[in-house]
Amino acid sequence: MTKYLKKCKNCGKYSLKNAQSKCPYCGGSQINAIPPKFSLIDKYQKYRIEYFKKEFDEKFNKI
DSSP states (O other): OGGGEEEETTTOOEEEOOTTOBOTTTOOBEEESSOOOOOSSOTTHHHHHHHHHHHHHHHHOOO
16 A cells, blocks of 8 residues: 555645546645665665765855
8 A cells, every 4th residue: 555655745745646646636746655665785875975965065165
């Protein structure tokens, strides 16, 4: 059942997955409501760290 549960990006309400991937309440797009499983072996750690370093530099080093 959890793979069918979706959350609306706009209104934040939960609903079930549908073919259009639209929120039945506001018409916004739906996203997965559940975060991915935790794993000590993080396959995407390198990419995440690069992304956050870039975001940090853009946000705080604008002097």
